Amino acid sequence: MSSNNLTIDIDTHGLITDLQKLIKIPSVSARKQNLEECAKEIVEMMKRIGIKAELLYLEREQKNSTIIPPVVYGEVKSKSNPNGKTLLFYNHYDVQPEEPIDLWDFGPFEGKIDGNLIYGRGASDDKGELVTRLKAIEYFLKNRGDVPINIKFLVEGEEEIGSNNISNYLKKYKEKFEADIVIWEFGYIDQKLKPIISLGMKGLLYVELTAQGASRDVHSSLAVLIENPAWRIVKALSTMVNEKGRILIKDWYKEVKKLSNEENKVVNSEPFDEDGFKKEYGISKFINNLKGKGVKKALICEPTCNISGLYSGYSGPGAKTITPSKAMAKIDFRLVPNMDPAVQFKRLENHLKENGFEDIKITKIHGEAAGRTELNNRYVKVIQNSANEIFGDSIISISSAGTGPMFDFIDLLKAPCISIGGTYIFSRIHSPNEYARIDLLEKTTRCMIKIIDNISISSL
Amino acid sequence: MSSNNLTIDIDTHGLITDLQKLIKIPSVSARKQNLEECAKEIVEMMKRIGIKAELLYLEREQKNSTIIPPVVYGEVKSKSNPNGKTLLFYNHYDVQPEEPIDLWDFGPFEGKIDGNLIYGRGASDDKGELVTRLKAIEYFLKNRGDVPINIKFLVEGEEEIGSNNISNYLKKYKEKFEADIVIWEFGYIDQKLKPIISLGMKGLLYVELTAQGASRDVHSSLAVLIENPAWRIVKALSTMVNEKGRILIKDWYKEVKKLSNEENKVVNSEPFDEDGFKKEYGISKFINNLKGKGVKKALICEPTCNISGLYSGYSGPGAKTITPSKAMAKIDFRLVPNMDPAVQFKRLENHLKENGFEDIKITKIHGEAAGRTELNNRYVKVIQNSANEIFGDSIISISSAGTGPMFDFIDLLKAPCISIGGTYIFSRIHSPNEYARIDLLEKTTRCMIKIIDNISISSL
Structure with a gap:
């Protein structure tokens, strides 16, 4: 041939x-x-x-x-x-x-x-x-x-x-x-x-969360009185996923469909060089100790909530004792079929509101099914x-x-x-x-x- | 006179x-x-x-x-x-x-x-x-x-x-x-x-927490497989204080003494211009809605756990879809009398270990009773x-x-x-x-x- x-x-x-x-x-x-x-x-x-x-x-x-x-x-x-x-x-x-x-x-x-x-x-x-x-x-x-x-x-x-x-x-x-x-x-x-x-x-929902504290960075001796926006962001983020990476936002997975038997068979038969991948990225294990089929299913079917960026206060060498005025997190959610970026964004907004984070501003940067x-x-x-x-x-x-x-x-x-x-x-x-x-x-x-x-x- | x-x-x-x-x-x-x-x-x-x-x-x-x-x-x-x-x-x-x-x-x-x-x-x-x-x-x-x-x-x-x-x-x-x-x-x-x-x-314990992920920032489509160090830092931090700012590290307050009646009287009689303070720093309320004596007691007697700096991944404008290789937090703890910075540091180390954060590196930058x-x-x-x-x-x-x-x-x-x-x-x-x-x-x-x-x- x-x-x-x-x-x-x-x-x-x-x-x-x-x-x-x-x-x-x-x-x-x-x-x-x-x-x-x-x-x-x-x-x-x-x-x-x-x-x-x-x-x-x-x-x-x-x-x-x-x-x-x-x-x-x-x-x-x-x-x-x-x-x-x-x-x-x-x-x-x-x-x-x-x-x-x-x-x-x-x-x-x-x-x-x-x-x-x-x-x-x-x-x-x-x-x-x-x-x-x-x-x-x-x-x-x-x-x-x-x-x-x-x-x-x-x-x-x-x-x-x-x-x-x-x-x-x-x-x-x-x-x-x-x-x-x-x-x-x-x-x-x-x-x-x-x-x-x-x-x-996969689809993508990309958002930015920002929290505002005092009008300027203040001496951290005042942290007893002035709300620290970095803590607000940390606390808000920590409500969004559990320790296994499962997204805790209500109804996040509602429209996600299981793979059919046929699709499962295809996923199973796909080759994937786990050791080569780990070596390439300098890691010793995958999240949740995923192996074999689990790795391939995750890549194809798993929605994610990933922190792409996190920033607040002082990041230089040594110590600076401030309570920052601002904190920011950039989050990208990978979406799988049937998840609508606009609907998922609403769910995120509701989640933050219902968990007492009305003060955190959410900006949608990008949405793609x-x-x-x-x-x-x-x-x-x-x-x-x-x-x-x-x-x-x-x-x-x-x-x-x-x-x-x-x-x-x-x-x-x-x-x-x-x-x-x-x-x-x-x-x-x-x-x-x-x-x-x-x-x-x-x-x-x-x-x-x-x-x-x-x-x-x-x-x- | x-x-x-x-x-x-x-x-x-x-x-x-x-x-x-x-x-x-x-x-x-x-x-x-x-x-x-x-x-x-x-x-x-x-x-x-x-x-x-x-x-x-x-x-x-x-x-x-x-x-x-x-x-x-x-x-x-x-x-x-x-x-x-x-x-x-x-x-x-x-x-x-x-x-x-x-x-x-x-x-x-x-x-x-x-x-x-x-x-x-x-x-x-x-x-x-x-x-x-x-x-x-x-x-x-x-x-x-x-x-x-x-x-x-x-x-x-x-x-x-x-x-x-x-x-x-x-x-x-x-x-x-x-x-x-x-x-x-x-x-x-x-x-x-x-x-x-x-x-x-007050005293001070200043530490830096760092978490390491892959050997370089990777495309966030791989967030299903590669542990995100920003999530590790967020999760670790969120175990350290509750929503009221109370420090959850075991025995953190063990040596803290209550004020004597006489000291209490002195704290009570100290003037504090709450409105002037709020105006100066552009805030509408104090943490936990503190008022009056609560404000003055907090300034004098309350140990704090303050995030002075937080940094991971991309902080520029717009979207960049990466899973960062590193995340860092700078924390300053204000200490009150009888708290030993070295002892408190050990307690923090133990807390992270006991909560499954052995992977997070802790560096002591400054300690002062x-x-x-x-x-x-x-x-x-x-x-x-x-x-x-x-x-x-x-x-x-x-x-x-x-x-x-x-x-x-x-x-x-x-x-x-x-x-x-x-x-x-x-x-x-x-x-x-x-x-x-x-x-x-x-x-x-x-x-x-x-x-x-x-x-x-x-x-x-």
């Missing part, structure tokens, strides 16, 4: 040079830097391939002079099968900041090649993934003069800062984006070179078969532990979203020396071609 | 110029700045007055090249009464840092006079207090050629950073410092211009009578809410320590625009003269 697939004649040289071209544009969304420039370059790339491409904007951008980065929209209609299925590739052209710069061995925006590896910010996340998809379409147009199904692209510029405008784009340009299947922006390939086909993302495609969705099998043809094997995962705007796609487009791609699991995304493996970029390009072909010939 | 006291002919002009001279030396102990220079200037001042003066050092200073500031020792033997009583003035020549500099209306080290006020860092705390005492001795030597009792001075250079070496100085030079009565470095004068004669200081002179000590009455003669009235306070090295003096010198001085209660010590009231410096100088005369004629 693999010899057959190797005959899929893709343009590896073009793949590398296109990826280098994109890496060289430092499109760091956290700094609102070079975003439109990068989007325009992608439009040009698409046009050269034969993809109809344009930049989409949100109206309020022009009005408010707030710079919302454009979305790249690309489209190729199938000449032979214009009323057939439509596949939408979701990707992003923005990247994480390159800091800390001194830990890079090569320039983060250079695209240096070293053997099988190409280094640079975005090499894997997500410029490398995008290029494999562009090259797959190029393959069809160059070799067959047509695509067997309709293809669309949505490439956004705010993924690394929370995709705050994606739902507005999806609403405004709904007709353009309509599709039968969405291929998600990335997919991991594990140590044994098996692609992980992931069917979901979990998205998940059903295991028995018919596209899952087609994609898995395609991946197996190219990689020999693959892994199905019910959900990633991370968060992305998958819910918006599923909810607004009513289409399944499936995550598959070419990001090697240790390719240091978000970190210094991010790289992509050229062999995996090639294989992934072939995998995308396979997926498109197989969708066209399947009775979906 | 007051007309009689006004005839005590003190050198106001010299008082002001000497104070200006000292303010102009920025002896900031937090920065180890100009300390020896200031100490030498005081030795010169003392010598000009006729006080035998020298600088004392700790040996390990020379050996370790750690700069421990010298102590100024001053002494005047009474010619007429060399075997009579000895009074030791305890003061300090170091000052708090002047920051924030932009909030000063005059140069913090200028000594600017504006009507009745002299501005500058140290104007009240503690250079102003020291100068009143020097001028009192000058009065005796100039007008009578003798002091009626033996006088000693101990002027240290580390009070503002915790007096870490004072007990070593007291031990090494014990014979020099032996005294029958110690007049403490400062004393407040309230809004109605009544001096507050305070007989004690409370010091208190008995209300019925015979010197109290003499000093109160002296203050009443000069100020018309005075207030006795069993203890300040603050901390100072009084325990070391009481313990090592076996002498009562009484706090009386000329620091106006709103004179902004430790803050921008610190000032001293010239009228109160004059009155306080007369009060010191009165105290010395009255000790010499009392049958103590």
